[in-house]
Structures are given as structure tokens and as C-alpha cells.
Amino acid sequence: MSSPKILNTRISLPELCFELSSNLAISPVIAQLLVNRGIRSLAEARDFLAPGAGAFHDPFSFTEMPLALNLIRTAGREKQNVLLYGDYDVDGVTSLAVLTRSLSRYGITAAHYIPHRVKEGYGLNAGIIALAKEKKIGLLITADCGTNSGEIITALRAGGVEVIVTDHHEPSFSGDHPASALINPKVAGSGYPYRDLAGVGVAFKLCQALTGEALEDELDIVALGTVADSVPLTGENRTIAAAGLRRIASTVRPGLRVLMESGGIDGREINGEHVGFILAPRLNASGRMDTAEKAFELLMCADREQAAALAKDLEGYNRLRQKTEARILEEAQALIDQEVNFKDHKVIVVAKEGWHTGCLGIVASKIAGKFYRPAILISLDGEGRCRGSGRSIKNFHLFNGLHHCGSLLEGYGGHEHAIGMSILPENIREFRDRLNAFAADRLRIEDLIPCVEIDMDLGLGEITRELIGQIERLEPFGEGNPEPVFHTPGLRVKGQSRVMGRQTLKFWVTDGSATLPAIGFGMAAMQESVHASNGIDLVYRPKIDSWQGMDSLILEAKEIILK
Numbered sequence: 001m002s003s004p005k006i007l008n009t010r011i012s013l014p015e016l017c018f019e020l021s022s023n024l025a026i027s028p029v030i031a032q033l034l035v036n037r038g039i040r041s042l043a044e045a046r047d048f049l050a051p052g053a054g055a056f057h058d059p060f061s062f063t064e065m066p067l068a069l070n071l072i073r074t075a076g077r078e079k080q081n082v083l084l085y086g087d088y089d090v091d092g093v094t095s096l097a098v099l100t101r102s103l104s105r106y107g108i109t110a111a112h113y114i115p116h117r118v119k120e121g122y123g124l125n126a127g128i129i130a131l132a133k134e135k136k137i138g139l140l141i142t143a144d145c146g147t148n149s150g151e152i153i154t155a156l157r158a159g160g161v162e163v164i165v166t167d168h169h170e171p172s173f174s175g176d177h178p179a180s181a182l183i184n185p186k187v188a189g190s191g192y193p194y195r196d197l198a199g200v201g202v203a204f205k206l207c208q209a210l211t212g213e214a215l216e217d218e219l220d221i222v223a224l225g226t227v228a229d230s231v232p233l234t235g236e237n238r239t240i241a242a243a244g245l246r247r248i249a250s251t252v253r254p255g256l257r258v259l260m261e262s263g264g265i266d267g268r269e270i271n272g273e274h275v276g277f278i279l280a281p282r283l284n285a286s287g288r289m290d291t292a293e294k295a296f297e298l299l300m301c302a303d304r305e306q307a308a309a310l311a312k313d314l315e316g317y318n319r320l321r322q323k324t325e326a327r328i329l330e331e332a333q334a335l336i337d338q339e340v341n342f343k344d345h346k347v348i349v350v351a352k353e354g355w356h357t358g359c360l361g362i363v364a365s366k367i368a369g370k371f372y373r374p375a376i377l378i379s380l381d382g383e384g385r386c387r388g389s390g391r392s393i394k395n396f397h398l399f400n401g402l403h404h405c406g407s408l409l410e411g412y413g414g415h416e417h418a419i420g421m422s423i424l425p426e427n428i429r430e431f432r433d434r435l436n437a438f439a440a441d442r443l444r445i446e447d448l449i450p451c452v453e454i455d456m457d458l459g460l461g462e463i464t465r466e467l468i469g470q471i472e473r474l475e476p477f478g479e480g481n482p483e484p485v486f487h488t489p490g491l492r493v494k495g496q497s498r499v500m501g502r503q504t505l506k507f508w509v510t511d512g513s514a515t516l517p518a519i520g521f522g523m524a525a526m527q528e529s530v531h532a533s534n535g536i537d538l539v540y541r542p543k544i545d546s547w548q549g550m551d552s553l554i555l556e557a558k559e560i561i562l563k
Helices: 014-024 028-036 042-049 065-077 090-106 127-134 150-158 199-211 216-228 235-249 254-262 272-289 293-300 304-339 357-371 398-404 425-440 465-474 524-532
Strands: 006-009 081-086 111-113 137-143 162-166 181-183 348-353 375-380 386-391 409-414 418-423 451-454 486-500 504-510 515-520 536-547 550-562
Touching: 014 028, 014 042, 028 042, 028 465, 042 465, 065 090, 065 137, 065 162, 065 181, 065 199, 081 090, 081 127, 090 137, 090 199, 090 216, 090 272, 090 293, 127 137, 127 150, 137 199, 150 162, 162 199, 181 199, 199 216, 199 235, 216 235, 216 272, 235 272, 254 272, 254 293, 254 304, 272 293, 272 304, 272 357, 293 304, 304 348, 304 357, 348 357, 348 425, 357 375, 357 386, 375 418, 375 425, 386 398, 398 409, 398 418, 398 425, 418 425, 465 536, 465 550, 486 524, 504 524, 515 536, 524 550
Parallel strands: 006 451, 081 111, 081 137, 137 162, 162 181, 348 375, 515 550
Antiparallel strands: 375 386, 386 418, 409 418, 486 504, 486 536, 504 515, 536 550
16 A cells, blocks of 8 residues: 555575576576575575475484383373373364374374363463373373473473473573473474474474374375464475475365365365465364364364364354454554554553453454554453463564563463463553563664565566466465565556455556556555556566456556555
8 A cells, every 4th residue: 555664675696596597497587586585505496396205304303202202102001191282273273183193093092181262371271280180191292382381390290290392482491391301493402403393393293203104194284283373484384384285175184174165265276375364264263262172173073064063163253253353453443542652662562351362362463563563462351360462573573572571471472473471460561661661672663664575676578477377386375485576666557447346446557568457455545546646666466367267467466656
């Protein structure tokens, strides 16, 4: 749109681009896109263009993998009761699904426990100590949690329970960890060569080591959790996502099949957007609004009729989630108008009683995107302990900000750009002030202006079906491998534009040598100003538009800069 943004065109490395283009028979445009994504050699480029099994790392690279396997083998040999403890999001439930099936292959029937997001919150909680004693648990394995639950793990082990942690969250501790075995690529000394695995990726590595198999039949579920958790789709994650998305499209799992039917994408090639905007929200909805058990059951069930009933329940949860988020967003906006001084507050922190904690993260993400500054929403529960979720922007490490304020928090965890926390109500004001003081030392004014990353400038004549076909070789797109964005300056608008459904603007542009249609979703309000301008610069993604059996080139506008 026309709001102030920084357009940042990536730096070209012409010699490397020429080397890639001439040796790999790719266009100079694709070579530049590879360089923009960190590729610095022919070997890296080949792996990126054709991610395969060779990019899987040895699960025994984890220093403590042998410890974990010995514990599982002992549990199996001694017929111990095994409990899997997972998170309530897609990453957590997919981790549980892969662990459950792999342990079953090994001959262990494991029980599982998923905490209630609202009643119990993230991670291991004190109630698990009594449950483990009651159920006579000998081995507990975490999925997508546990790294920062040292006190609970210490108590479990004191009660005779061995604990294997599989997780990918940033550690907030220093020194030794009390777990019997800790499998987390972000922990110092983990030994693993790739630190950005999702929680399900870490669980997958444990399962590969345990079974001695590649477990390619699990890659649909592993890819689902990996893409949903927005980890960088680079390195091993790219291999997982590329292979797994193909498997999702042809999956025989009744749960995934009916979920795709429910989302209107059955029978199509599945990409990262389908997971992020259609499958993941539906799976997440049950854990956000109630319990994640139904999402887990959907991934595990073998009966189509049961799967259809579960998918219908998830649809209902998803509609409720959308209504709840809309209300919280409206109320949060009102608080921001009253309480936030954008001159002094580089981090938005607002709190209100009655907000559903399962929806705070998504609303925080929308607020962070709207105001382009980190945002934390806190729900006051009226019982003295409040929970919050936060999302950040490109140049601010929100987890480090929480760590700086740790003495004011009852608990916290997360990543660079997404966090969860709990806090006493009397500490919220001081937390807001301390976090903003921390941010003031680290965020520059320009960090608070949205930056549009442009891969390169193109002439309209360079946009062909062949080029778009080569761009598709870079999929799957996502975090760390964004869909390519191009820029063409000095365009003239031709003919009459029109407004289509959902505030979509369609118009034609020319650079004097070629003319192409463009479409801007949600940009209908710009119709008059676009036609009144002396020209525009366009930031866009080139697409193939399929309509009534006809394919044509079209530019999906991301930014329209008026002259």
C-alpha cells in the first residue's frame, strides 16, 4: 500500500550469479534468488534446487542420543509405563503422533498427556508429578517442551521417573540440566549441526535413531508440524518440508484426508501456504479453544467416519476462534489508543481481564504487524496469575527481552519472535517499563519502519511462464525461504481498473515494452489514486492465473508506490 515502508533490494553478487547460472542451466534471475537465500556454492545450490535424503543429518549427532535410547530400551525391556508429554499446538501434537507410532513399532505402547492451554499453560506443570506417581510411570518423554522445566524434572526424577526431553525452544538456564537425556539442538553442547529443527523434527530424529529407519512414511506429519511452527525452511527443514508436503498431497491417513477436504484443498498440490493458512489453523483451533486431544486423535485415527466427525469439531472450534480473536483485537486496539505512547513505547504491552489465552498469540501477531513493533497481550484471570503471549518484529529478539525481565515473571519461554509468559498483575507495569527500556537500547527508529525485502528489479518483458516454472523449483516457501518478490519502477497504468470481490483491485500496467495485468488483494481503496498518479512503482510476485481453463501471467501486487 502507500504507507511509509523501506524498500530494501538485496545486494547482487554478479560473479557468483554467473557461476550458478552457467553451471546449473538456470536463468540469471533464479541464480540471484539463490544468492539472496544464502547460497554461496554450486553444491549448496544443487542441494537447494533438489532437496533429498542426503540432507538428513545423523540422529546420533545429538550428544545425548545414546543416553535417550538406553532409557527407552530399558523401559521396553523392563515393561515400564511410558508417558509422552506434549505441547498443545500443531508442532506438539505432530510430535506426539510420530513418537507414539515409532514407540509402537519398537513394541512400547505409550500413554500421552497434553496440558490444557488455559487451565495449565505451556510446558511441564506440577500436576504431572502426582500423575506420574499415580500411573507408576518409569519413563516420561517430552515433545516440543521441557527445556526450561528444570524444577519439575528434578522432582520427577527424585520420584524415580526418568525424563527424556525432546524440544527446540531456547534455553533460559545455564549449567547442567536435570533431565536424564536432553535432545535439543539449541542447547550448548547438543552436538547437532542444524539448530533450527521444529519440535517435531527433534522427535523425528529420536524416532529415527530408535528404529534405525529413515521413517519416510512419517514425513507428512513431520512436515505438517515443521511448516506450521514457522521455523526456517532451510537445511534439514527444507528437506523435511519438500518431501513431506508431497506426501501430504497423497496421504492415506483418513484424518489428513478429511482435513484437506474440509479446507477445500483435497486433490491439489500442497504448499506451505496451504499448511499455514488452512490445515494448521484448524488443527490448532481445538488446543486454542479447549483441549488439543481432538487434533491428536485426528492425526492418529484410522477410521474415515471418525475422522470426518473430528474434522467437523475442529471446524467449529476454528469458527469460534475467529470470533474470539476479532473481539480481543477490537478491545486491544481500544487499550492501545488509551495507554500506548508510541514515542516512548517501542514494545506494546496491554492487559485485560477475560481475554481467552488461546487467542492471544494470533492477535499479538496482528498488532505487531499493524504497528510494526513488538506486541505482548496479557490476560488477567482474576486469580492473581496472568498469562500473556507476544510476537516480535525482524530486528528485536523478544525472548532475550523476557530473559532481561525474568525476575518479574512467574515463567516464560519461546523463540526470538514468539513468546509465552506468566506474570503477577502487580508486576505488569514494571515489566512494561523494563522491557521498553531494554528495547530502547536496541531498536533504532528505522527498525520500527516496515521493510519490504525485494529480491531484484525486473522488466515486465523478463516475466515468462518459463521463469515462473523455475521459481517454483525454489518451493516450499516459508520462514527463511520467502516467496520471491520483485520490483519494477516507472510503470504506467493502462485502461480501466475494476474492483472485484473482497476489496480486490485489478488493473493493467506497462513499462513501454510489455503490458501485464496486476491484482492487489485488499487494495480497492487505492483505485482512484492509482489512476490519478503520474505512474507507479510496483512490488509484486509473478503468478500464473488459471481461470476457466485459461492460464495467463499476472502480477500479485504487494506494494503500490504512487508517483
